[in-house]
Structure formats: C-alpha cells, structure tokens
Amino acid sequence: MRQAIRECAASRTIAEIINTYPVVQDFFINYNLPNLQKNLTLAQALAEIPQEQLAEFGLDRFSLTEELVRFVAALAGNLEAQEKVESITIIGGRNKAGEAENVTLTIAAGEVISIVGPTGSGKSRLLGDIECLAQCDTPTNRQILINDHVLTDEQRFDMGNKLVAQLSQNMNFVMDVNVAEFLAMHAKIRLCKNPEQVINRCFVCANEMAGEKFAMDTRVTELSGGQSRALMIADTAHMSASPIVLIDEIENAGIDRKQAISLLTENQKIVLISTHDPLLALSADKRIVIKNGGIYKILETSDEEAKSLRDIEKLDAMMLAVRQQLRYGERVKPLMPVLG
C-alpha cells in the first residue's frame, strides 16, 4: 500500500493526490502548507517552499513526503484491515442475583435484535458488555465473541478500527462546527470515495428522520436532541465502518424510528436496540428479554406478533398525527377507529 501512495505522491499533481486521498488536505494544513499550488506535483510544489519553513517541523522535502505516505497508509490500512464481521456471540454470565444465565446467542450480520425489560433490569448493561466486547470482566461476567473467536486485547481496544458504534441516549457535540463541516470531517477521516455525495446523502437522510429540518450551516451544538440523533444515525449508516451498532432508547428522540432502523440494516450491520417501544421491539427479528440483570428469554417475532405489529403501526401513525396537531397549535381532530 505504501508503494502505491508513494507513487501517487511522486507522479500526480497536488489536486490529484487530494482527490484520491482527501485527508491529505488536513496533512498539509497541519504542516502549515495550506497554499501549495494544486496544479504542481508534490516535489515541484515543495521546491518553492523555503527549507527553513519545513525545518520548523524538523523535516526536509524528502522526509515530509515520507511522513505523508506514512500518514495516509496508517489511515487507509486501518480501514482495510477490518475483518468482515459475520456474527457476534453473547455467552451468558450471571444475573444480579448471581444466577447463571445459561444462554449462548449468535447474531448474524443484517439482523436486528431488540432488548426489552423493565426499567433498571439491565438492558443498557447488555449493550455496555457488547460495546466493550466483554471478556468475563464486567459485573455480568458475559463474554462476547466475534466470528466465533475470542478477541485479543489489541482487537478489543483498537481505537482506529472500532467494531462497535454506540448511539446513546444522551449525546453532546463537543466541537463548535456546522453540520457541513462535521460531515466533511467524518467523510475525510473515513476515506469516503465520493465525499460530496456521501455527505449529501447523510444530510438528506438525517433531515427526513428529524421532525424539524436543519440546514448544512446549522451549528452542531445548536441541534436538538432528536436532530443530533438523526444526524448520527445517518452518519453511522452511511459513513461508519463499524459493523455493529448499538442504540439505547431511540423512541424519545422524536425521529422516524422505522426509517432509522431500515437505514442501518441496509448495510448488513448488526443492530441491537434497547427499547420500551412495542413498535421497535416487534420490528426486530428477535428480542432479548432481560429480567433482574440476566437474559431471561430470547423470542423470535411470531407471525401473530407480526400481524399485531401492523395494528401497532396504525396506532403509532394515529399518535403521530395527534402529536403533530398539538405541535403545530391545531385542535386535535376526533380519533378514527383504526383497528378492524
């Protein structure tokens, strides 16, 4: 890979290099070289830069080129090295009373699993175990396998190659950038092939899911909870390489939940959702029922439940209509009987 990047850096113009590896633009900014002439090759452009300017960073023209090759190779390598996740397996530990869970559940790529149970029963704890790829070292003593294998510590704690993306209930942006800049930064870090197209798709999807629309120049710190959630779901679906997505209670975010789930499963991700929402719980392929901190049951959605789901969807649409009427200051219209 390094050789390919080195050849690209040696033979192409700066514009072409940036086109192939958009992160290179950040590399130049980091080394205080934002104004290199884009129509020149890297060697030609660097020849015009005073040697003292590069020396400030302890570099010369040759070592700067090598540094660039190293930088791009590290990012691209991380993405390429990611092994395809075909399945995750949860090996039971013990519940809050210390009793064995006696369960082994394997979840395949593309499956959606809901996690249900009373408040405080341990749904988030199960998501937490998957998030940290637990190896019998959390309060539940559960173990998580990927593709039937126990993970090495290196795989488990590899920050550049995260297997699990978590969308938690409380999300705060710590950067004061606008939506366009935020998405552009993610597209660049993840080496997206057509960044503009991907950014636009994320933006459109997020706005479809969110109730109130936001703009590309809205600052991320000004987004509402629901808008932030919608943006992060679209971002995770379209840009994140993480094959496992964990969602902690999406129902209160005021976004289109069904659309959010179908968006995430389009790309063969494994999706686990902790929820109190019957619509989400029954939309999943299976549901894990948690009781007193342990996996109590694993139920597949039956045909009868699938039929009930259609009725629940009608009720949900009715509730949504009432919610919209209230939100927009209208009088609530009489409710039509929806179930036959």
Ligand SMILES: Nc1ncnc2c1ncn2[C@@H]1O[C@H](COP(=O)(O)OP(=O)(O)OP(=O)(O)O)[C@@H](O)[C@H]1O
């Ligand atoms: N098997 C277990 N052993 C020990 N502690 C546990 C176990 N399972 C859950 N807990 C603990 O119980 C507490 C409540 O669990 P958790 O927050 O996961 O509940 P929850 O079902 O997500 O609740 P809510 O629906 O209110 O969000 C947490 O402190 C968690 O660490």
